[in-house]
Amino acid sequence: MTAAAGFAAWIGAAFIVLADGRRGLAAGIGLVDLGFTVLAWTNGLWPEGAILLAGGAVCVFELVRTGPQEWGLMPPASTPRLILALVVGILSLWVAASVTTGPGAALRFASLAVLGLMAGRLLQSQSSIAVLTAASGLALALAGASGLAPGGAGLAPYLFGAVIAAGALLLPAAESRGA
Amino acid sequence: MEPELAVALPATGALFTADQLGLGLSISPLSRALLLAAAASLTLVVTFAPQRAERALLLTWGLAGIAGMAAIAAAPSLDLVILVTLAIALLQAAVAGRRPLAARLRAPALAVALLGAGLVLARIDGAPILAKFAAVGLVAGLAAAVGILPYIHEFDAEEVTAASPVVWIAFVGPILALEIVTRTRDLIPSAAAAFGAMLIGLGLLNILWGSLASWFSEKGASAWHFSFMADWGLLMCAFGVPVADGQSAAVLVMYGILLSRLPLYLWSRQSLREKIQTDRPINLLAAAMLAGSAPFAGFAARVLLLRGATQLYWPLALVIAIGLLLWLPPSLRLGRSLGLPKVRQAAGTAIALALSVAIGLYPQPILSLAGL
Numbered sequence: 259m260t261a262a263a264g265f266a267a268w269i270g271a272a273f274i275v276l277a278d279g280r281r282g283l284a285a286g287i288g289l290v291d292l293g294f295t296v297l298a299w300t301n302g303l304w305p306e307g308a309i310l311l312a313g314g315a316v317c318v319f320e321l322v323r324t325g326p327q328e329w330g331l332m333p334p335a336s337t338p339r340l341i342l343a344l345v346v347g348i349l350s351l352w353v354a355a356s357v358t359t360g361p362g363a364a365l366r367f368a369s370l371a372v373l374g375l376m377a378g379r380l381l382q383s384q385s386s387i388a389v390l391t392a393a394s395g396l397a398l399a400l401a402g403a404s405g406l407a408p409g410g411a412g413l414a415p416y417l418f419g420a421v422i423a424a425g426a427l428l429l430p431a432a433e434s435r436g437a
Numbered sequence: 438m439e440p441e442l443a444v445a446l447p448a449t450g451a452l453f454t455a456d457q458l459g460l461g462l463s464i465s466p467l468s469r470a471l472l473l474a475a476a477a478s479l480t481l482v483v484t485f486a487p488q489r490a491e492r493a494l495l496l497t498w499g500l501a502g503i504a505g506m507a508a509i510a511a512a513p514s515l516d517l518v519i520l521v522t523l524a525i526a527l528l529q530a531a532v533a534g535r536r537p538l539a540a541r542l543r544a545p546a547l548a549v550a551l552l553g554a555g556l557v558l559a560r561i562d563g564a565p566i567l568a569k570f571a572a573v574g575l576v577a578g579l580a581a582a583v584g585i586l587p588y589i590h591e592f593d594a595e596e597v598t599a600a601s602p603v604v605w606i607a608f609v610g611p612i613l614a615l616e617i618v619t620r621t622r623d624l625i626p627s628a629a630a631a632f633g634a635m636l637i638g639l640g641l642l643n644i645l646w647g648s649l650a651s652w653f654s655e656k657g658a659s660a661w662h663f664s665f666m667a668d669w670g671l672l673m674c675a676f677g678v679p680v681a682d683g684q685s686a687a688v689l690v691m692y693g694i695l696l697s698r699l700p701l702y703l704w705s706r707q708s709l710r711e712k713i714q715t716d717r718p719i720n721l722l723a724a725a726m727l728a729g730s731a732p733f734a735g736f737a738a739r740v741l742l743l744r745g746a747t748q749l750y751w752p753l754a755l756v757i758a759i760g761l762l763l764w765l766p767p768s769l770r771l772g773r774s775l776g777l778p779k780v781r782q783a784a785g786t787a788i789a790l791a792l793s794v795a796i797g798l799y800p801q802p803i804l805s806l807a808g809l
Contacts, residue, residue, distance in 0.1 A: 359563050369557045389538065397523055411514050418517060418524070
């Protein structure tokens with residue numbers, strides 16, 4: 259179950275990297291959210307997982323509620339993005355399963371893969387919706403990764419992460435203005 | 438209060454205590470001292486803002502920034518520091534600026550990703566080299582958050598201040614850097630030496646790049662932006678020197694950024710637009726303050742840094758001392774760009790100069806406030 263959840267988070271992050279349309283981005287953030295929620299629940303963090311699920315769900319809702327509903331998956335010239343998604347996934351899997359030791363390999367894999375792919379998306383994209391979705395993904399990944407803290411980091415990171423993920427897409431894509 | 442709320446709030450309190458939430462709030466003396474400096478800087482900037490400046494906007498966003506800084510300082514874990522940074526980045530991106538939203542959000546959000554990756558690597562068990570990779574992630578994230586080499590933020594001289602990268606390099610940056618550096622030392626003690634070395638290396642690079650770029654840059658506003666980078670180089674070196682003098686120097690450099698360089702930059706924007714340059718005594722005094730000459734606060738900071746660096750490794754002090762000479766030519770240029778301040782800005786400049794002299798001559802109250 260945990261391996262499937264970690265894999266789902268990576269697939270979701272890959273969707274965010276590969277998609278330009280709102281539906282594709284919504285599917286991606288939904289999978290990332292689901293992955294980290296299941297990882298929290300399998301760690302026994304039930305309220306934390308539920309909060310993450312709610313935050314991600316609001317983000318998905320915001321994406322599918324407004325704007326042109328397109329998938330925009332793998333538009334022309336997206337081969338470098340596909341390579342990025344694969345390379346980051348393989349590298350994260352190697353670090354999580356081989357370089358590091360101890361329990362929680364799926365959470366380590368999901369955290370590193372999502373953080374790496376969101377960083378890539380932020381650097382590459384010119385679209386405000388894609389960048390805001392990547393920021394939501396970052397918030398969910400950071401909240402989920404707080405489960406790696408020795409003794410747990412409490413509810414606060416999950417709450418903050420969920421609020422940020424839910425609120426990011428509510429921001430106005432601000433108009434240009436001078437000094 | 439509505440009856441439903443009167444029932445619901447205590448019930449919520451019973452469900453989650455502050456400990457369960459992970460919110461044991463406390464602020465370190467160092468952070469408290471910096472918050473005070475930020476508040477003083479905002480007061481100075483707003484009170485003596487030029488006529489044409491949008492004071493209400495400056496005050497609103499300044500107060501929001503201080504609230505964000507307080508949240509960073511009070512956050513009980515590095516996870517929360519990073520998440521609060523992301524929240525600040527998103528809120529700042531909501532301010533209407535000249536650059537597209539993607540460009541404004543890119544650098545701070547990338548910083549969050551790098552800091553997050555560093556934090557994850559610091560927390561997992563495995564090969565000892567992981568701690569060093571964690572240090573790389575945290576230093577790279579810090580540089581990206583503040584906007585210094587190797588990740589300089591895209592700068593538009595005409596952009597409204599609240600939406601510009603100056604917010605990160607001159608206002609929110611110092612407290613964020615302080616929290617990241619102090620918490621990283623506790624998080625990865627095994628890589629503390631590597632972490633310090635990276636800070637010093639990056640600091641020297643920024644001293645060189647920032648001061649030369651500030652000297653030779655064609656645009657006046659860009660010269661100011663690069664001068665902040667040079668100051669950050671000094672600050673990174675001070676953070677990397679793990680002795681008391683280094684930490685004291687760091688506090689004074691941060692005070693210099695908040696109370697001297699930031700107000701002067703904001704007051705010089707109008708004369709920069711009008712391309713006015715003057716060589717009055719006030720311009721020379723401002724230049725001396727920006728260059729860190731005696732008796733200003735920058736001088737005390739530099740002396741402490743050199744003393745700390747000598748204790749650590751004397752050739753480092755020599756390199757930093759040579760680097761300090763690079764401050765002089767760009768500071769003369771920046772001092773001239775202040776123009777001839779009108780009554781309000783002249784009063785503000787005089788207060789900034791007086792504060793800097795007071796801190797330079799007797800820095801102990803500030804250092805005591807910071808617990809040093």
